[in-house]
Amino acid sequence: MFLGKYLIWVMLLLGQICGSKSCIKKxxxxxFELKKYIISLSEEGKSNDHLTTWTNDTKSDCCMWKGLKCDPTSGRVIELSISLPYLKLKESALLNLSLLHPFEEVRSLDIDGSQFSGLFDDVEGYRSLRRLRNLETLRLSSNSFNNSIFPFLSAATSLTTLSLRYNDMDGSFPVKELRDLMNLEVLDLSGNGFNGSIPIQEFTYMRKLKALSLVGNEVFGSIELQGVCKLKHIEELDLRRNKLVELKNLTNLELLDLSRNGYNGSMQEFTHLKKAKSSRSKWQ
Incomplete structure (x- = not known):
C-alpha cells in the first residue's frame, strides 16, 4: 500500500516537472500559417533564420522553435517573437492580427524591427487585440507604423508594457488614443515625429504608469507639465531632446533624464526627489 502511494506521488511529481512535451496542434x-504569411510579404519570397525552425513537421516540438516560449504544463505559447530585422518586406506590408488569435494564452508579443507599416484584421477589425486577453507586453519598435494603429492598440486593455519607439508616428501626442490602457506601467513613445505641446496631465488616466519615455520627438512647442504631479506612481521619466518648462512634485521619481534639453531652471526644483537614484531603466 505504501509502495502504491509512493508510485502515485512520483508520477504526479514527474508530470509537474516534465509538463507538456510539445505545444498544442492548434x-x-x-x-506555420503565420510563417507562410510573412514569406508572402517578403520581397524575395523567402524566410529568414528566425523562422527556419518553424516547420510543418509534426514530429518537431514547436515549443523549441526560435522566438517561442511555452508554458511547461499546458504547452500553450506564452511568449512569441516575430522580430525580422534581416528580412526585407514589401513596401506597405500589413500585419494580419487575426493570425495571432489562436495564441490565447500569449503574454508577451515582440514585433520589433519587422518593417511592418500597419495592422489589419478583416474579421474583428479594431477589436482584434481584445482576443489576446492575457497579453501584457507588446513591443512594436523599429517598424514603419503610423498613427493608424492606435485604434487597434486601444483594445489591448490588459497591456502593462507598450513600446512604440522608432516608428513613423507624428502630430500631437496620442494620449487620448491610449487612455483606455489603464493597466500600463511602462510606455515608450521615443524616437517618433510627435510635435507641439504634450498634455502630460492626460496621462493621469494611466494610473499605474511607472515609466514614461518621450525622448527624441523633435517637439517644436514646449512640454507642458502642469499636471505631472498627478502621476503618483511614476518612477522613471525620460525627457531627453525636448524643451522642458518645469518639473515638480514627483516624489516617487527614481530615474530622471533631462539631457539635451533647453532647460535652464534652478536645480533647487529637484531637491524634493528623495527617492532619486541610479537604476536600470524599465525600457532598456
Missing amino acids: ERNAL
Missing part, C-alpha cells in the same frame, strides 16, 4: 498550425 498553435503549431497557426505558427
Whole structure:
C-alpha cells in the first residue's frame, strides 16, 4: 500500500516537472500559417533564420522553435517573437492580427524591427487585440507604423508594457488614443515625429504608469507639465531632446533624464526627489 502511494506521488511529481512535451496542434498550425504569411510579404519570397525552425513537421516540438516560449504544463505559447530585422518586406506590408488569435494564452508579443507599416484584421477589425486577453507586453519598435494603429492598440486593455519607439508616428501626442490602457506601467513613445505641446496631465488616466519615455520627438512647442504631479506612481521619466518648462512634485521619481534639453531652471526644483537614484531603466 505504501509502495502504491509512493508510485502515485512520483508520477504526479514527474508530470509537474516534465509538463507538456510539445505545444498544442492548434498553435503549431497557426505558427506555420503565420510563417507562410510573412514569406508572402517578403520581397524575395523567402524566410529568414528566425523562422527556419518553424516547420510543418509534426514530429518537431514547436515549443523549441526560435522566438517561442511555452508554458511547461499546458504547452500553450506564452511568449512569441516575430522580430525580422534581416528580412526585407514589401513596401506597405500589413500585419494580419487575426493570425495571432489562436495564441490565447500569449503574454508577451515582440514585433520589433519587422518593417511592418500597419495592422489589419478583416474579421474583428479594431477589436482584434481584445482576443489576446492575457497579453501584457507588446513591443512594436523599429517598424514603419503610423498613427493608424492606435485604434487597434486601444483594445489591448490588459497591456502593462507598450513600446512604440522608432516608428513613423507624428502630430500631437496620442494620449487620448491610449487612455483606455489603464493597466500600463511602462510606455515608450521615443524616437517618433510627435510635435507641439504634450498634455502630460492626460496621462493621469494611466494610473499605474511607472515609466514614461518621450525622448527624441523633435517637439517644436514646449512640454507642458502642469499636471505631472498627478502621476503618483511614476518612477522613471525620460525627457531627453525636448524643451522642458518645469518639473515638480514627483516624489516617487527614481530615474530622471533631462539631457539635451533647453532647460535652464534652478536645480533647487529637484531637491524634493528623495527617492532619486541610479537604476536600470524599465525600457532598456
